[in-house]
Amino acid sequence: MSPRKSYVALLHYPMSDRTGAEVTTALTTLDLHDMARTCRTYDIAAFYIVHPIDPQRAIAERILRHWEGDGARHDYRGEALGRVRVRVTLDAVIDELSAELGERPRIFATSAKAAPGCIPQRALLTAAGTPLILFGTGFGMTDALLARADHVLAPIEAPKPGPESENGYNHLSVRSACAILLDRLYGDRGDSSAS
Numbered sequence: 001m002s003p004r005k006s007y008v009a010l011l012h013y014p015m016s017d018r019t020g021a022e023v024t025t026a027l028t029t030l031d032l033h034d035m036a037r038t039c040r041t042y043d044i045a046a047f048y049i050v051h052p053i054d055p056q057r058a059i060a061e062r063i064l065r066h067w068e069g070d071g072a073r074h075d076y077r078g079e080a081l082g083r084v085r086v087r088v089t090l091d092a093v094i095d096e097l098s099a100e101l102g103e104r105p106r107i108f109a110t111s112a113k114a115a116p117g118c119i120p121q122r123a124l125l126t127a128a129g130t131p132l133i134l135f136g137t138g139f140g141m142t143d144a145l146l147a148r149a150d151h152v153l154a155p156i157e158a159p160k161p162g163p164e165s166e167n168g169y170n171h172l173s174v175r176s177a178c179a180i181l182l183d184r185l186y187g188d189r190g191d192s193s194a195s
């Protein structure tokens with residue numbers, strides 16, 4: 001379905017907390033399940049869960065083992081989770097993909113806030129290289145991590161509020177942000193009728 005091979009990574013370090021301090025966030029199993037299913041639906045080649053803490057990665061690996069065993073018989077989840085890779089650092093992901101692809105992936109970071117120099121989301125589709133799309137957790141990626149990306153994508157936003165609306169709310173979960181972005185990049189617009 002996706003017109004170009006792409007990868008997604010969910011990072012847990014280095015993230016910001018509500019005060020702006022650098023933290024490591026906890027793995028959320030909902031993110032693992034939901035983002036894996038979204039990534040599989042839009043034919044993302046692999047979905048990386050990146051966490052520096054051993055017991056946190058062990059939780060992810062245990063879930064993956066369950067769904068490749070008995071669980072796989074009862075649900076389509078096993079197929080989606082089969083594309084999940086659990087790794088320690090972003091560098092490990094970049095090294096692995098560089099070896100697999102024969103070139104470094106092109107890294108696109110996401111943020112709820114418009115970063116200086118951010119590019120339109122769909123510019124990813126025409127950029128050179130194989131996209132690796134980074135998603136953050138907690139209160140988002142630190143500036144140092146965002147600076148490692150080749151590009152930061154413009155945030156997902158609702159239409160700007162009109163004169164009668166006070167809507168300034170933009171607090172999507174990372175699961176929702178991932179689904180919206182992949183649909184904007186790779187989704188069928190749903191404009192054609194079945195007849």
Ligand code: SAM
Pocket residue numbers: 110111112113134135136137138139140141154155156157170171172173174175177
């Ligand atoms: N205030 C944080 C920020 O500026 O990114 C929100 C963190 S959000 C709970 C966790 C992650 O979800 C973000 O790091 C980003 O990857 C993604 N995300 C959330 N809202 C987004 C949006 N409106 N546009 C793009 N990505 C978003």
